[in-house]
Amino acid sequence: MPNVDLILGADPSRRRSIRTEPTQRRSTQRLDALLDAAAEIVDESGFERLTTQMVAERAGASIGTVYRYFPDRVAVLYALRERSVRRFRERIADDLVEIDLVNWWHVMDVAIDACAAMYRDEPGFSVVHAARRETPEGDIEPELAHRLARLIEAEFGGDHDLAELRFRLGVSIELGDALISRAFEREETGDERYLAEAKRLVHDYLAEHLGAARSTSNAA
Numbered sequence: 001m002p003n004v005d006l007i008l009g010a011d012p013s014r015r016r017s018i019r020t021e022p023t024q025r026r027s028t029q030r031l032d033a034l035l036d037a038a039a040e041i042v043d044e045s046g047f048e049r050l051t052t053q054m055v056a057e058r059a060g061a062s063i064g065t066v067y068r069y070f071p072d073r074v075a076v077l078y079a080l081r082e083r084s085v086r087r088f089r090e091r092i093a094d095d096l097v098e099i100d101l102v103n104w105w106h107v108m109d110v111a112i113d114a115c116a117a118m119y120r121d122e123p124g125f126s127v128v129h130a131a132r133r134e135t136p137e138g139d140i141e142p143e144l145a146h147r148l149a150r151l152i153e154a155e156f157g158g159d160h161d162l163a164e165l166r167f168r169l170g171v172s173i174e175l176g177d178a179l180i181s182r183a184f185e186r187e188e189t190g191d192e193r194y195l196a197e198a199k200r201l202v203h204d205y206l207a208e209h210l211g212a213a214r215s216t217s218n219a220a
Contacts (some may be wrong), residue, residue, distance in 0.1 A: 004093035006150045027101050031069055033059050038080050039124025047077055047130050050058065077127055084128045088118050089147070102151050104210050105203050112199050114178050119184045129181060145169040152210075168209045172202045 035057035041050050053074050056063045070076045093113040097104060118125045149165045176198045184192035 001152050002107075002151060004096050004151075006154060007089050007093045007147050030061070034061065034066060034069065034076070035080050035083055036123065038076050039122075039127075042077075042080070042124040042127050045129050049164070050077065052076065077130075080124050081127050081130075084118070084122055084125050087122060088114060088125075088128070089144075089160055091117060101155060104156050105206070106153060107148060107155075107170065107201050108176075108206065109199060111144075112180065112195070112202065115176070115180050116183070116190050116195055117179065120189060126181075129177060136184055139169040140217075141166040144202050147171055168206060170205065176202045176204060180196075 034055055038050060038055050041054050041058060052066045052070065053063060054195055055061075055076055056066045056075075059066075066076070070079065092111055095110045096107070097112055099110065101107065118128075145166045148169050149162055152165065152169075153162065177200070179194050179198035180190075183191040183198070186194065
């Protein structure tokens with residue numbers, strides 16, 4: 001079983017977007033209801049038009065309740081993004097344990113499929129790509145590239161330079177994201193040709209640099 005803990009876990013440089021962290025189940029449900037409302041508005045009208053008043057009205061809450069958790073609309077969007085990113089990573093982790101992880105491209109296939117699934121199933125997921133990517137302190141590659149690099153290194157070993165591996169994965173994430181985003185602009189459920197091309201281009205690009213590395217636990 002792959003070490004999916006390398007995909008999960010809090011970001012070390014995570015920004016605090018919520019004024020009051022919920023400590024009780026009711027508070028957690030109230031916060032989720034506010035973010036669910038924000039997600040619906042983002043899908044219907046775009047993140048540019050979202051306001052705290054709209055969130056309050058859609059959630060059936062008072063504006064005071066919104067301000068209890070969020071100082072402004074930017075904080076609402078950031079919290080929605082945080083939740084979507086967390087759920088995206090959880091989906092990757094869940095999907096990884098369901099497959100026989102033999103080659104590194106299985107990791108990337110899972111990540112691409114999980115991203116497409118989030119576009120279909122996770123309201124407001126488009127907000128993930130509406131802002132600058134989260135990067136670890138002291139680096140410019142996306143956080144997801146770091147997590148995937150650690151997983152690939154742990155599963156497949158090899159003599160890869162980790163900084164170079166993160167760079168290549170960062171490029172592949174940009175390639176894949178651009179095509180996946182376009183796939184869902186073309187069709188509500190995702191244009192399958194664009195999604196297939198996302199996998200092909202990512203695979204071909206990384207094959208140049210990673211070769212056909214096989215999992216040490218599966219190599220015979």
